[in-house]
Amino acid sequence: MQYFTLFCIGLLICIYEISASTWNKGQFCQEVVDQHNAYRMGNCASPLKRNTTLDAIAQKWSDELASTGKFVHSNTTEYGENSYKKTPFNFDKENGSMPVIAWCSESSNYTVSKPQLALHFTQVVWKNTTMIGVGATVTKDKGIIVVCNYYTRGNYENQFAVNVGCPSPKS
Ligand SMILES: *[C@@H]1O[C@H](CO)[C@@H](O)[C@H](O)[C@H]1NC(C)=O
Ligand SMILES: *[C@@H]1O[C@H](CO)[C@@H](O)[C@H](O)[C@H]1NC(C)=O
Ligand SMILES: *[C@@H]1O[C@H](CO)[C@@H](O)[C@H](O)[C@H]1NC(C)=O
Ligand SMILES: *[C@@H]1O[C@H](CO)[C@@H](O)[C@H](O)[C@H]1NC(C)=O
Ligand SMILES: *[C@@H]1O[C@H](CO)[C@@H](O)[C@H](O)[C@H]1NC(C)=O
Numbered sequence: 001m002q003y004f005t006l007f008c009i010g011l012l013i014c015i016y017e018i019s020a021s022t023w024n025k026g027q028f029c030q031e032v033v034d035q036h037n038a039y040r041m042g043n044c045a046s047p048l049k050r051n052t053t054l055d056a057i058a059q060k061w062s063d064e065l066a067s068t069g070k071f072v073h074s075n076t077t078e079y080g081e082n083s084y085k086k087t088p089f090n091f092d093k094e095n096g097s098m099p100v101i102a103w104c105s106e107s108s109n110y111t112v113s114k115p116q117l118a119l120h121f122t123q124v125v126w127k128n129t130t131m132i133g134v135g136a137t138v139t140k141d142k143g144i145i146v147v148c149n150y151y152t153r154g155n156y157e158n159q160f161a162v163n164v165g166c167p168s169p170k171s
Contacts, residue, residue, distance in 0.1 A: 023091040029055075029134040031096025032146065036124055036132060039104050043125035044166035054079065054133020054149045062135035062147040071145075079133075080123045080150030087143025096136075099146045100124060115160045126154025127163045 037047040061074045061081075071085050084099035103120035110118035123129070135147040154163060 023138070025136055028096040029136055032100060032134045032136075032148065033096075033132060035097040035100035036148075039100065039121075040125050043164065045125050045127045045163075046130075048132040048150075049130060051131040051133050051151065054131055054151060055135065056133070058133040058135030058147040058149045059137075060135070061149075062137040062145050065145050065147070066137040066139045074147075076149065078151070078153070080126070080129060080148075080153035080155065082120050082123055082148045082150075084146040085139075085143060087139060087141050089138075089142065089144040091138075091144075096146075099148075110164065112161050112164070115155075115164070119155055122160060122164050123150060123154045125164055126150070128152055128159075129154050 033048065033050055040047060057076075057079065058081075062083075064074075065071060065083070065085075071083070073081055073083065082099075082103055084102060086094075086098070103124055106118035106121045110121055115122055129150045129152055131151045133149045135149075137145045139145060156163075
């Protein structure tokens with residue numbers, strides 16, 4: 001009985017390892033981009049293009065966060081940056097839409113006069129941003145870290161009105 005229990009635990013761990021290792025990271029990152037573009041379409045912004053230079057920068061920071069166990073922004077001033085961490089992450093059921101949905105859940109708090117409550121959302125839909133890079137790293141505790149970098153960056157003071165959302169219909 002004891003051995004059987006140990007065997008079962010071993011098997012479960014094994015199944016978990018396999019599902020994390022067969023995780024399709026390329027597909028996951030593409031889902032991240034696609035979900036950005038779905039929100040952008042809904043906010044009258046043109047789709048972002050994936051940029052491999054930005055992918056590498058985002059991946060480097062995502063790896064760094066996973067190895068240090070910290071969750072902070074990089075010091076980039078050149079690029080916009082959104083990041084996401086979820087532990088544990090269900091690699092079979094959860095997908096690349098999730099970080100973007102989480103960022104954009106702030107949209108209900110967005111106002112032009114007080115955009116500070118929704119800066120992840122505003123970066124996602126920022127009109128003048130044209131390129132995106134995505135990094136994703138599986139953490140030691142079977143969670144996920146996702147970093148996106150954006151060029152040109154968004155969230156410039158006094159430019160929210162022209163960069164966020166569709167023009168309101170003229171009455
Ligand atoms: C990708 O981004 C980098 C850094 O901003 C830029 O130098 C490069 O021109 C971009 N590549 C493309 C294909 O737009
Ligand atoms: C970012 O800048 C701060 C303040 O200058 C510094 O303490 C920190 O180490 C820097 N972080 C990285 C990752 O370079
Ligand atoms: C990803 O998950 C979300 C939320 O569970 C779901 O609505 C969406 O259809 C999924 N997307 C893909 C590409 O599987
Ligand atoms: C909106 O802002 C309030 C006040 O900061 C916060 O408590 C709430 O969680 C925010 N809601 C969303 C969806 O981000
Ligand atoms: C908008 O983007 C262009 C290039 O993509 C850049 O040259 C320009 O400085 C940006 N404008 C603002 C106001 O951010």
